[in-house]
Amino acid sequence: YLMGLGHFCSDINQSALGAMLPFFIASYHYDYATAASLVTATNLASSLIQPLIGRLSDKKELPYVIPLGLLLAGGGMSLTGFVTNYYIILVCVMISGIGAALFHPSAARIVNYASNAKNRAKSISIFSFGGNVGFAVGPILVAVFVGNFGLKGTLVFIIPQIFLTLLYLKKGKFIKALEGNHKKQISQKTSALKDDLGAFLRLCVCIFSRSIVAFGFSVFFSIYLIKIFGLSKEAANVNLSMFFAAGAISTLFGGALADRYGLVRLIKISLSIAAPLVVLMLFIDSYALFLAASMCVSACISLSFSPSIALAQLYLPNQIGLASGVTLGLSITIGGIFATVIGKIADIFSLTHSFYFIAAVSLICAVSSYFLRPVPG
Numbered sequence: 251y252l253m254g255l256g257h258f259c260s261d262i263n264q265s266a267l268g269a270m271l272p273f274f275i276a277s278y279h280y281d282y283a284t285a286a287s288l289v290t291a292t293n294l295a296s297s298l299i300q301p302l303i304g305r306l307s308d309k310k311e312l313p314y315v316i317p318l319g320l321l322l323a324g325g326g327m328s329l330t331g332f333v334t335n336y337y338i339i340l341v342c343v344m345i346s347g348i349g350a351a352l353f354h355p356s357a358a359r360i361v362n363y364a365s366n367a368k369n370r371a372k373s374i375s376i377f378s379f380g381g382n383v384g385f386a387v388g389p390i391l392v393a394v395f396v397g398n399f400g401l402k403g404t405l406v407f408i409i410p411q412i413f414l415t416l417l418y419l420k421k422g423k424f425i426k427a428l429e430g431n432h433k434k435q436i437s438q439k440t441s442a443l444k445d446d447l448g449a450f451l452r453l454c455v456c457i458f459s460r461s462i463v464a465f466g467f468s469v470f471f472s473i474y475l476i477k478i479f480g481l482s483k484e485a486a487n488v489n490l491s492m493f494f495a496a497g498a499i500s501t502l503f504g505g506a507l508a509d510r511y512g513l514v515r516l517i518k519i520s521l522s523i524a525a526p527l528v529v530l531m532l533f534i535d536s537y538a539l540f541l542a543a544s545m546c547v548s549a550c551i552s553l554s555f556s557p558s559i560a561l562a563q564l565y566l567p568n569q570i571g572l573a574s575g576v577t578l579g580l581s582i583t584i585g586g587i588f589a590t591v592i593g594k595i596a597d598i599f600s601l602t603h604s605f606y607f608i609a610a611v612s613l614i615c616a617v618s619s620y621f622l623r624p625v626p627g
Contacts, residue, residue, distance in 0.1 A: 252421060253357045254380030259320055259410040260353045261381040263327040263346050264582075265388030266407060267292060268468045269490055270330065272476060272483045273396055278336070282473070282601075286593030289469050291340050292347035293586025299348060300579020304355035304571035315352045317415040322349025324411030331396065331404030351579055358574035362563055371513060375505025375556035382498030382552060389472070389487040389494070397484045443567040450565040450573070452621050457558050457577055458584040459615035460521065463528065464551055465585030466592050466608040467493065470601065471544065477601055479537045489541060496545035497552030508557035517554045517561070518619045524550035525616035528609045532602070554619075564625040 271285045303315065326346030330339050361377045395403030471493055472486035481489065508516045527547045534540045559577050566573040588611075596604040 251376065252418065253361050254377045256316060256320060256353065256357055256414055256418065257377055257380035258384040258387075259414045260323050260350050261384035262388040262391065262410060263323045263407055264292070264350060265385035265468060265490075265494060266327055266392050266404075267330075267343060267346070269389035269392040269472060269487045270396065270404070271469065272472060272486065273392070273401060274339075275473075276483070277401065278334070280336075282470075282593040282596045283590060284336070284593075286469055286589045288340060288343050289465065290586045290590040292343040292350075293465075293582045293589075295344040295347035296351040297579040297581075297583025297586070299351035300355050300582075301572060301575035303352060304359070304573070304575025304579070305569070306571070315356050317418045319349045319352030319354075319356075320411040320415055320418075321408075322346065323353065324349070324408040328405050328408040331401035350582075354578040355571050355575035358559065358578060359571045362570050362574070371505035371508040371556050371560040373505065374559050375501055375503070375508075378505075378552075378556045378559070379498055379502040382494060382501045382555075385468070386491045386494035386498050389490040393484045393487040393491075397487075445566045445568055446625075447566075449623060450562060452618070453558065453562055453565060454576065454581070456517070456521070456615060456618040456622065457562075457581045459611050459618060460551060460554065460558075461581040461585035462588040463524075463608055463612045463615060465582075465589045466604070466611070467544070467548070469589045470592060470596070470604060474601055474605065475537075479540070481537075492541070493544055493548045497548040497555075500549035500552040501555055504553040505556040505560075507553070508560065512624060513557040513561045513564075514619075514622045514624045516557050517622060520550045520553035521616045521619045525609075525612040528612040532605060532609060561622070561625070 267289060271280075271288070274280055274288070275282075275285050323346050326342045326344070326349060329342040329345075333339055333342065358374070358377065361373050391406055392403075395406045397403075468490070472483070472490045475481045475486040475489055476483060504516065504520075524547050527543055527550065531540060531543045531547070534543060559574065562573040562577045563570050592604045592607055595607055
């Protein structure tokens with residue numbers, strides 16, 4: 251639960267950046283591609299480090315990486331409202347991304363150590379739920395504080411990080427002991443198991459394409475509501491929070507359902523429902539129906555999140571930190587990179603055409619899930 255709370259604090263900053271883009275566009279007159287490049291930068295910084303941190307954590311305990319990551323994640327985002335130069339803002343969001351990179355693989359590894367075969371997906375779902383709630387809260391904080399106090403309202407993003415860091419330091423000895431004990435137990439259990447790199451790579455195709463869809467929505471959803479349906483920036487960000495909230499609730503149930511019905515089965519079903527809904531959204535003119543469909547998409551995509559992380563760790567039982575770093579880190583980078591591509595499509599053609607691209611990728615994601623296979627036992 252502590253790691254879930256930490257995940258909440260960390261991911262507030264990631265969703266807040268997407269919610270900040272309309273304010274940056276209005277204040278600094280960025281085009282869509284330039285605004286989206288901020289998302290790409292933070293995710294590039296995050297993903298390049300996450301697999302490395304994950305690999306290091308497989309070999310050596312890094313107890314203070316988690317609080318350091320939280321402080322950098324919140325500190326970088328807080329500074330974005332106090333600078334006006336694009337390149338300085340770029341550096342700030344990259345610092346925030348590095349903080350997220352330090353937190354995620356280490357925290358996911360600890361969650362795995364505290365789990366067993368019967369509740370692995372459920373434990374990861376609790377951890378993921380914290381992150382998804384953070385995603386939902388981030389745009390609300392932007393709407394309330396930046397909407398009312400201007401860009402300097404971003405100072406609010408450092409407050410949860412300070413609180414959680416103090417709490418983590420208080421529980422640090424207990425977590426270190428838990429990590430040490432479970433690391434010994436798991437090393438004994440997994441020494442006879444082999445990593446299945448081929449299955450892991452097939453899963454990565456599914457996860458990466460899902461990340462592109464998720465980031466496409468997180469970055470351009472509020473902008474789409476403003477441009478197509480005429481919502482204000484504040485109202486659009488509240489809607490973005492509703493989108494993330496639907497995903498958060500779905501994530502909470504995803505782990506328990508996967509433990510009961512199977513990881514691969516739940517991934518296939520959820521993504522097979524999400525893809526046609528994304529396509530259907532392209533033909534919806536009603537704001538209410540569009541919002542309802544988007545929340546269903548968010549719920550279905552998030553339903554597969556925890557099972558996919560658990561499946562990745564089962565595919566690479568001897569490299570759990572690396573598996574976590576790739577699924578939580580590199581996947582985010584892929585999504586961030588394509589956020590700029592989607593922004594360029596919007597600049598060259600139209601915002602609607604950018605959603606055509608997202609719909610096409612969602613279909614690839616659904617199809618790729620049928621190439622996954624369960625792990626025996």
